Amino acid sequence: MPTEAGSAPSTMTENYLKVIWKADEWAVDGDAPGITTNEIAATLGVGASTVSGNLRKLERDGFIDYEPYRRIALTETGRAVAIAVVRRHRLIETYLVERLGYGWDEVHDEAEILEHAVSDRLLEAFDVELGRPTADPHGDPIPASDGTTVRPVAHRLGEFAEGECGYVVRVSDDEPELLRYLSSLDLRVGAHVRIGERRDYAGSLQVVVTDAHDLPVETVELAGPAAASVWANSEPHTHV
DSSP: OOOOTTOOOOHHHHHHHHHHHHHHHTOOTTOOSSBOHHHHHHHHTOOHHHHHHHHHHHHHTTSEEOOTTSOBEEOHHHHHHHHHHHHHHHHHHHHHHHHHOOOTTTHHHHHHHHTTTOOHHHHHHHHHHTTOOSBOTTSOBOOOTTSOOOOOOOEEGGGOOTTBEEEEEEEOOSOHHHHHHHHHTTOSTTOEEEEEEEETTTTEEEEEEEOTTSOEEEEEEEEHHHHHTEEEOOOSSBOO
16 A cells, blocks of 8 residues: 655655665676665664564555565655655755755764754755755765656776776775875875775775876775775776
């Protein structure tokens, strides 16, 4: 039975739909579409049995297509709600950084709370004040008010070859400590990077942060999980 017309989705509903939508946002070729019950439980920090019960409610209300032991997908209704929540979250993060001086490692938890309370009118004011930004401080696309979302063409640093260059366009905001570490190394959105030596035996790679003239500014050794959290576009040429 769908939700009653005009009623606002609950906080639980918005949180679950956002997690399901984000699971596919930065998926790459070969990734299985959708998300599993256990993956949702790990992301939200709750038990799998709790997730299963809530998923049945979301299916009843017409937000998801759900069968136990299978990956979960959003319906069109669920997708619309998820994108609206993501838009609120990312505009709030951007406002906190650009207007209130928060660090990019500090805004996620604040936005998690505010995204359920901010009105459409206030959100529009944020959007106008910020000049209608297209990406948040971490490089994640901000959906437009009509729900359209454009993801930049980018790849994880771990997929780059030695000598390949690009500009960082996105850093995952899942780990605040990683954001602080990368910021201390000037490895943030907009940084120009060149891939140095790949140490596959150690599961790491060398990343050289360069200036506008391709001169080294900082050389960073990134372990596999950290490299997988940083996305960059790929320039059509390489440097030797």
